[in-house]
């Protein structure tokens with residue numbers, strides 16, 4: 001049952017109230033109250049697995065007559081998880097005693113089990129379907145046995161069946177028809193992982209939803225119910241791996257004391273098809289192994305990693321592998337020993353190879369000793385190594401070449417390494433997008449990147465095709481999302497941001513889904529199937545990404561957040577030790593104009609794209625305006641496509657962003673009748689903070705840039721109520737996530 005410890009106090013009170021009411025008012029009235037209560041108390045813990053009672057009688061009775069029995073075929077841990085989920089879901093949505101019954105098959109049974117558990121008649125009725133799915137795929141089909149209808153959920157593996165079970169429950173939750181079912185689906189990417197930037201002391205780097213959910217101190221003996229619900233939520237959207245700890249790694253995670261704890265988590269996650277991965281600190285052989293070097297060519301170092309890997313697999317036979325941040329932002333790596341990324345990654349890959357493990361080696365590198373444009377450095381460093389990595393290495397590449405900005409052009413490495421598996425790294429947590437206070441629907445951003453055309457094999461060579469392997473026939477494929485999860489009651493610190501975890505999982509399963517489909521699914525699962533709610537809130541979500549671009553970094557501006565914590569505007573910051581840590585490095589505003597010239601007259605970063613893309617970006621006339629200041633230093637009087645000058649257009653974009661948040665508030669206010677009080681108020685309060693902060697962004701940035709443009713604010717832009725000095729004086733020493 002999904003009653004949590006933090007709900008217990010409330011539940012005790014609740015039981016007391018119900019008992020008193022029963023005495024006073026009798027059963028019927030109390031039942032009516034309970035129906036109302038259901039929709040008026042919700043702390044968001046249940047995410048998109050609400051399994052709320054289906055109020056529409058026709059739909060509910062239709063489902064009830066189509067599902068009379070649940071029949072598990074098999075008895076594995078994973079099938080038992082599926083059974084529990086079906087019982088929970090069906091009892092919640094249909095409100096009557098659904099329990100497993102393997103003895104009595106009646107008409108309209110719901111059977112689920114892998115191919116090996118099915119009889120020949122069923123297999124025959126499934127026809128070719130098994131040839132159309134991969135090992136994690138599923139089939140949901142209405143079949144006939146002795147003239148009676150039944151539903152079968154199956155796959156090649158039990159995990160595939162479990163994915164089918166969740167998919168089936170989602171059909172009901174979204175009130176879809178379950179007549180004549182014939183659904184065949186498989187994930188398009190192999191590795192679908194969350195990256196937790198969680199530290200062993202339970203702080204979370206760039207985490208804005210409380211502390212880490214991993215209670216290392218009480219592990220391995222104490223298994224928090226959250227671990228199970230985390231696994232359920234991930235399995236329900238097809239996420240099949242989790243990297244438990246921060247890429248800025250602590251070597252201790254590899255010590256026996258911690259491996260015991262990791263093993264306990266792996267045991268919880270296994271039935272849900274979720275593998276555990278760890279980050280490997282490159283200097284671990286020195287720090288916890290007592291060696292004097294971590295040189296990847298040193299035989300003792302090679303042996304240390306190979307023994308360590310064996311030790312891990314002895315505990316966790318299905319361990320996924322290592323994620324590594326090396327020679328990046330001060331982390332140790334092979335370059336400390338005059339070796340390169342290939343040497344480092346292949347050494348670890350060699351240790352993992354006998355066990356089927358993988359290395360995810362990050363390409364997020366830029367050096368204080370390299371004076372070239374930061375945006376060029378990862379490409380320059382990695383692309384020459386194409387084809388040199390072992391088969392079990394993936395290079396993990398952020399969606400853009402700088403760092404998870406509200407908008408970046410796609411990373412030029414995509415499409416440019418035909419012989420090397422590249423996995424996408426998205427950031428689900430909102431380091432640069434207002435933290436968990438700002439309700440931004442990120443699948444819109446993810447979709448934009450996945451659809452971007454690299455032109456590497458001609459038109460249509462999208463980023464999605466590179467990461468799903470189809471562009472260059474790559475076998476190993478993957479995607480990672482930097483988690484936005486913490487121990488907040490609602491997991492993400494803002495119910496609306498659960499959609500970003502959900503949406504990441506859905507795109508990891510199928511990178512060709514649209515953000516609109518995802519928003520609609522999530523809203524129906526999480527809140528309501530009422531179109532009066534779904535339509536306006538879906539629009540609000542779909543516009544929210546453009547709003548944040550407008551009020552923070554319109555027209556291609558980037559990395560102008562305040563320093564360190566990245567909270568709020570800081571375009572004036574210019575005093576940090578490394579030039580590329582300073583916002584002034586990125587916007588380059590002066591009396592002539594603003595923007596970073598990355599064309600042949602500037603850093604020539606555009607040369608890292610395919611010629612078709614490069615020439616479009618190079619030419620100020622053809623460069624999409626949303627990337628204008630990313631690629632060009634543009635005069636303040638330059639005429640934008642709509643006829644406005646750059647200065648006026650930029651100021652109006654900032655205002656537009658603010659107006660968009662005001663519109664979000666209006667939309668949400670109208671939703672009160674459709675949302676439980678708790679979540680309604682939570683989202684409303686957060687939207688009001690977002691509005692305040694959007695105005696702060698607008699005023700601070702415009703006052704600062706106005707010093708260079710020397711121009712008045714155009715009509716339609718509200719006058720700032722504070723001075724630039726005021727904005728520059730703001731300090732946030734305890735901003736979260738640092």
Ligand code: GCV
Pocket residue numbers: 197205206247248325329364403431
């Ligand atoms: C985990 C950015 C963030 C860092 C993060 C780094 C990375 O620089 O500010 O907190 O470190 O990216 O992705 O490794």
